[in-house]
Amino acid sequence: MLQSKLIVVTAGVVLSAATMVPAFAQNVEPIKARQALMEDNGDSAKAGGAMLKGEAPFDAAKVAAIFTEMHDVAMKFGDYFPEDSKTGNDTEAAPAIWEKPDEFEAALVKFQEDTQAAIDAAPQDMESFKQAFGMVTQNCKGCHEEFRIDKDK
Amino acid sequence: MLDRILTGLFLLVILGAGGFYLLTIPQRLNAATLAEVPAGDAMKGERLFWAGGCASCHAPAKAEDDDLLKLGGGAPLETDFGTFHAPNISPHPVDGIGGWSFADFANAMQRGVDPAGRHLYPAFPYTSYVNMQLTDMVDLWAFLQGLPEVEGKAPSNELTFPFNLRRGVGLWKLAFLVDGKPAVDLPADAPEAAHDGQYLVEGPGHCGQCHTPRSFGGAGGLELTQWLAGAPNPEGEGRVPNITPSPSGIGGWSASDIAYYLESGFTPDFDSVGGAMVAVQENMARLPAEDREAIAAYLKAIPAIDRDAGTVEASPSD
Numbered sequence: 001m002l003q004s005k006l007i008v009v010t011a012g013v014v015l016s017a018a019t020m021v022p023a024f025a026q027n028v029e030p031i032k033a034r035q036a037l038m039e040d041n042g043d044s045a046k047a048g049g050a051m052l053k054g055e056a057p058f059d060a061a062k063v064a065a066i067f068t069e070m071h072d073v074a075m076k077f078g079d080y081f082p083e084d085s086k087t088g089n090d091t092e093a094a095p096a097i098w099e100k101p102d103e104f105e106a107a108l109v110k111f112q113e114d115t116q117a118a119i120d121a122a123p124q125d126m127e128s129f130k131q132a133f134g135m136v137t138q139n140c141k142g143c144h145e146e147f148r149i150d151k152d153k
Numbered sequence: 154m155l156d157r158i159l160t161g162l163f164l165l166v167i168l169g170a171g172g173f174y175l176l177t178i179p180q181r182l183n184a185a186t187l188a189e190v191p192a193g194d195a196m197k198g199e200r201l202f203w204a205g206g207c208a209s210c211h212a213p214a215k216a217e218d219d220d221l222l223k224l225g226g227g228a229p230l231e232t233d234f235g236t237f238h239a240p241n242i243s244p245h246p247v248d249g250i251g252g253w254s255f256a257d258f259a260n261a262m263q264r265g266v267d268p269a270g271r272h273l274y275p276a277f278p279y280t281s282y283v284n285m286q287l288t289d290m291v292d293l294w295a296f297l298q299g300l301p302e303v304e305g306k307a308p309s310n311e312l313t314f315p316f317n318l319r320r321g322v323g324l325w326k327l328a329f330l331v332d333g334k335p336a337v338d339l340p341a342d343a344p345e346a347a348h349d350g351q352y353l354v355e356g357p358g359h360c361g362q363c364h365t366p367r368s369f370g371g372a373g374g375l376e377l378t379q380w381l382a383g384a385p386n387p388e389g390e391g392r393v394p395n396i397t398p399s400p401s402g403i404g405g406w407s408a409s410d411i412a413y414y415l416e417s418g419f420t421p422d423f424d425s426v427g428g429a430m431v432a433v434q435e436n437m438a439r440l441p442a443e444d445r446e447a448i449a450a451y452l453k454a455i456p457a458i459d460r461d462a463g464t465v466e467a468s469p470s471d
Contacts, residue, residue, distance in 0.1 A: 042422060042423055042424055045419070045423035045425075046422055046423035048423075049419060049423045053413075092391070094390070094391075095390070137419075137425070140418070140419075140425030141418050141425050141426050141427060141431050141434075143427075144425050144426065144427025144428065144431070145427055145428060145431040145432075148427040148428065149386070149389075149390050149391030149428065150386070150391050150392060150393070150394060150427060150428055150430075151391050151392055152383055152391075152392040152393070152394040152395060
């Protein structure tokens with residue numbers, strides 16, 4: 001009698017625990033994807049920064065590639081923030097992304113527009129590159145101020 | 154018998170309250186010393202205004218350019234103690250500090266006391282500003298007085314018990330308001346610039362207030378053994394980074410990398426400044442280049458401190 005009760009109780013506990021698992025397991029795939037996109041941005045920014053600092057020569061083709069890459073990221077980035085991806089994989093996405101979706105969307109749109117404008121401007125010399133790059137990179141801190149948490153890792 | 158016990162208890166309470174009252178009497182700066190400080194130079198004061206970050210708390214949220222000079226009170230500062238509202242420090246005679254003297258200003262900035270004798274909460278970083286020279290303070294005062302008057306008082310703080318007992322800050326100050334002692338000793342061969350940087354960082358810059366952990370679960374004073382080694386974000390999630398020259402700090406950055414970051418907001422890898430540091434970096438960008446270089450020299454000269462072995466994972470990112 002006791003044994004069958006025990007079996008029922010155990011089965012109940014296991015089943016309940018099983019249904020809880022999805023609540024704890026965060027969706028890590030979009031987190032990894034968006035982290036990779038941001039790293040791509042960082043690589044492009046670094047290449048641009050090297051030219052700005054005079055560490056690399058101005059190269060119009062490279063500049064075009066930088067702005068194109070950043071524009072691609074701007075277009076895709078917003079797709080990687082489903083509700084179940086708020087934690088996991090050391091994400092630095094701030095809760096504000098889900099609490100203020102309109103502001104986040106507005107920041108993304110600005111980044112899309114600024115990068116498109118830079119592509120269209122197609123700078124052919126250092127001066128015009130500096131202007132375009134400056135305009136585009138303002139978006140970095142513009143988003144990061146509200147939408148990124150530093151985890152100092 | 155009950156009589157005796159009650160009388161005894163009553164006396165204890167009176168003594169306790171009396172003791173509390175005496176211990177928390179506001180301490181002010183020496184009035185004679187303050188009276189001898191010659192009038193300040195507002196042009197020099199502007200540099201201290203940006204180094205001190207006044208606008209970041211006292212101007213409205215998202216203020217830019219000239220709006221940064223309208224110091225009617227800032228965005229709410231939400232912490233574990235409740236929500237702080239930085240007051241109106243424009244020269245408005247009623248709603249701001251237009252009616253204050255230099256002595257009033259100096260006592261607020263360096264003793265955390267207002268002219269009415271109320272203690273100011275240490276969210277206002279007077280434990281750093283106490284390290285400033287009076288000649289700099291009077292220049293800053295001259296600059297502040299020239300700013301536009303802004304109408305309207307800021308809201309009162311909304312703090313949880315017992316932090317809403319303002320008089321209790323007097324006890325906190327007895328323990329944690331330390332006068333004129335450097336946070337760290339620089340090595341004997343540290344360049345002159347590092348000493349200039351020490352003044353900027355430990356005084357007006359008040360960097361330690363965010364970048365250094367506190368005792369008593371975050372409610373105490375700064376843990377000087379962990380100076381600038383990083384701390385929990387006082388406004389929410391995440392961490393304020395380690396900016397000492399250790400591998401888990403910014404040891405891999407050169408002094409010119411640090412100065413460039415303060416000017417542009419970009420790390421050597423072209424990651425971007427974010428969070429509350431954006432406002433700080435934009436203030437730093439307004440300083441003369443030699444100030445950023447001095448801060449950088451200081452940050453290369455301070456002791457390198459790694460985070461607690463128990464909590465850190467290997468971080469090859471630097």
